Amino acid sequence: MLERKKLLRREMRARRKSLTEIEREKFSDVITGKLLAQEIYQRAEIVMAYVSMPEEVQLKKIFVDAFNRKKILAIPLITGKGEMQPVIVPDFNALEVGAFGIYTVREGLRKFVDAEKINCVIVPGAAFDVNKNRLGLGGGYYDKFLPRAVAAKKIALAYDFQIVDTLPTEPHDSPVDIIITEKRIIK
Numbered sequence: 001m002l003e004r005k006k007l008l009r010r011e012m013r014a015r016r017k018s019l020t021e022i023e024r025e026k027f028s029d030v031i032t033g034k035l036l037a038q039e040i041y042q043r044a045e046i047v048m049a050y051v052s053m054p055e056e057v058q059l060k061k062i063f064v065d066a067f068n069r070k071k072i073l074a075i076p077l078i079t080g081k082g083e084m085q086p087v088i089v090p091d092f093n094a095l096e097v098g099a100f101g102i103y104t105v106r107e108g109l110r111k112f113v114d115a116e117k118i119n120c121v122i123v124p125g126a127a128f129d130v131n132k133n134r135l136g137l138g139g140g141y142y143d144k145f146l147p148r149a150v151a152a153k154k155i156a157l158a159y160d161f162q163i164v165d166t167l168p169t170e171p172h173d174s175p176v177d178i179i180i181t182e183k184r185i186i187k
């Protein structure tokens with residue numbers, strides 16, 4: 001099973017990297033537009049997202065919308081091996097490049113929010129299946145974190161090619177509630 005997961009991660013990473021910048025921007029705009037129209041997102045007071053890597057669905061539009069609507073926006077801060085905490089992003093100026101080239105909130109500006117208070121978590125992943133199972137990126141961070149976000153709807157934003165019929169899953173793998181792609185919404 002571990003080998004199947006590893007191969008699928010590699011395949012999906014290659015497919016994401018093969019998108020042109022124009023395709024990525026177009027798909028990201030459609031996908032994030034669909035999220036912003038969801039009542040779950042609109043009603044959420046505290047939203048947790050992630051800072052996109054270049055080949056992922058780009059989430060800047062969500063950050064801008066959250067700031068404009070005065071939502072509390074949090075991103076993950078890695079605090080240990082397989083451990084992360086949601087840290088509040090007051091604005092774009094609070095971000096700096098951190099470990100592994102991933103943006104994080106500058107140390108002097110970090111304020112944390114309890115996972116239990118988050119209403120909506122935007123979840124990354126390598127692949128998803130039609131039953132809303134998720135194949136993460138291999139670190140186990142979200143599989144450990146998501147069960148703590150008990151009040152949150154878990155929403156994956158993905159390119160449609162990241163949706164497969166079935167995924168190899170293990171008991172610790174955390175599914176999502178909704179998957180949004182440029183072509184469909186799976187609820």
